[in-house]
Amino acid sequence: MHDAPFSSAAEFRALFDTLPEPDAKAIAGATARNGQLTKPPGSLGRLEDLAIWYAGWRGDARPKIKAPQVLVFAGNHGVCAQGVSAFPAEVTAQMVANFKAGGAAINQLAEAFGARLDVQALALETPTADFTQGPAMDEAGFLSALTAGWHAVDPGADLLVTGEMGIGNTTAAAAVAYALFGGAPEDWVGRGTGVDDAGLANKARVLAEALVANPGAKGDGLEALRCVGGRELAGMAGAMARARVEGIPVILDGFICTATAAALATLSERALDHAVAGHVSAEAGHAALLAKIGKEPLLSLGMRLGEGSGAALAIAVLQGALATHSGMATFAEAGVSDG
């Protein structure tokens, strides 16, 4: 396990060549148990698949969720100079203070579903460079954020949600998606926290300029995160990678989290096997991004806040899945005829 900062992107990439598999015995045991529970086969729908998936990653055919962690990364963006957000950049630090004081949406959702919340503010006083002019981060800055994310994961956690806060970061995430999947800039930009039609057109312009200034970001997940992403995206990437190596299941949040996950997916087709999509947000490109990584969202409630909020709400769905899977009686235990 990495205790020191990653000394190169290559070192981080190499992790994805030797990813662990989920526990086949736990999957088999959970599948068998699921077939014996006092319900018609398949009648709990996706809850059944979730429970078996979770069992595999935890190596336990009858697990419970005891220690979920929500990890929120914050970063500031030089691209705000291009007028991409409806909110001023100082709101990032103000919201970090709000997280620390317990006043934000993610505080309430983490508490409601029994999750520990940790917040990592990543060099807010030094925004990344404006990526319409060149790379957002140099290699050292990128590795520092990636490493911070890696170390922020509690190895004792049994479920991870990664969230983010960063004025301007829907533009960064859209730029990552555009770098990875191409299409038109307009396919990936959305209203974020509330820009108007002119703001939307401006974001599309920024995306086009970002890839002209950073041609190496095209199709390369780590370069996309470094050149047109941001520190909070790099932090989430490090955390999701750590969870993958530790066998900690992940619930993906919205557009920015999913763009980050999609960047990891370029490193291995198995990079996101430990992750489910918590929700599909109202941000324009999110549904398309989920389709690109082949994940079906658990919730669709028109949320578009970030902070990990949609994924934190989806913790409850997973709790319901595990409560039924691990808590129900079997037909034999209950003396119920099984059809």
Add this chain to the structure above:
Amino acid sequence: MHDAPFSSAAEFRALFDTLPEPDAKAIAGATARNGQLTKPPGSLGRLEDLAIWYAGWRGDARPKIKAPQVLVFAGNHGVCAQGVSAFPAEVTAQMVANFKAGGAAINQLAEAFGARLDVQALALETPTADFTQGPAMDEAGFLSALTAGWHAVDPGADLLVTGEMGIGNTTAAAAVAYALFGGAPEDWVGRGTGVDDAGLANKARVLAEALVANPGAKGDGLEALRCVGGRELAGMAGAMARARVEGIPVILDGFICTATAAALATLSERALDHAVAGHVSAEAGHAALLAKIGKEPLLSLGMRLGEGSGAALAIAVLQGALATHSGMATFAEAGVSDG
């Protein structure tokens, strides 16, 4: 308030002529509060609407969910003589024993989300009459089940989920839907807990015969519940009506619960204002039934178990909505710039 059994269906119908409204002042207060919370306007999507709706019914602009109740009614069905279920009728009583022993899915879900669970077995030893031959219940039997439902609601509850168990009851619910909304029998029958194609055709035949034998059920919600419904449907109807009168918000469960709710909707267009749809199930007719009563489901996870299970999972969504609405800081409290 009714402490005695309803002495006539007319007495029950009359309740719907003088239904209370939600609290306009609480709605206004909750709407104002929602606009001041530390998030972009609208960014919590449906959670915001849910919180304001709940505030109105509870008469409190900043409420919390403290005492949710899950109420499961069980009944047996004479129509099982027509071979409509993949499970034998004795499973109803076996599952009631499983509920009481804590081994069923609904036990786990109620516990996971902090809800009290009460189970009402309604004369299981005396199945309703086979409704292909005539009414399932006489007036006295119907009123008895309706009254049992009314009294089963804890007036101190601040949220209600009504669930059901009854071998054969997807056929009863489909017959209620067919009686209320017409179309073809095939529009309303589904696989329930697991019938095959021949079983599906048989259920359609049973629906056609049910309405020939019970022409008075057409378009009349209470007559539909009495003639082609069942005791657990009548129990749920009584409970939902009590909740409407007491101002207790209701989360609807699947096909059988929604068919029952649709029957109440024939009594007043405001009958279901206190209810949201917890989920859309995999049972064939459920999405169409939700469209008929104008409710958008909160969850879509392919569940089709009944017992109140989908609605019990949706308690968590409402808990998330209220946790954020009532727990978050305002822009002024947190010192965050509001754009």
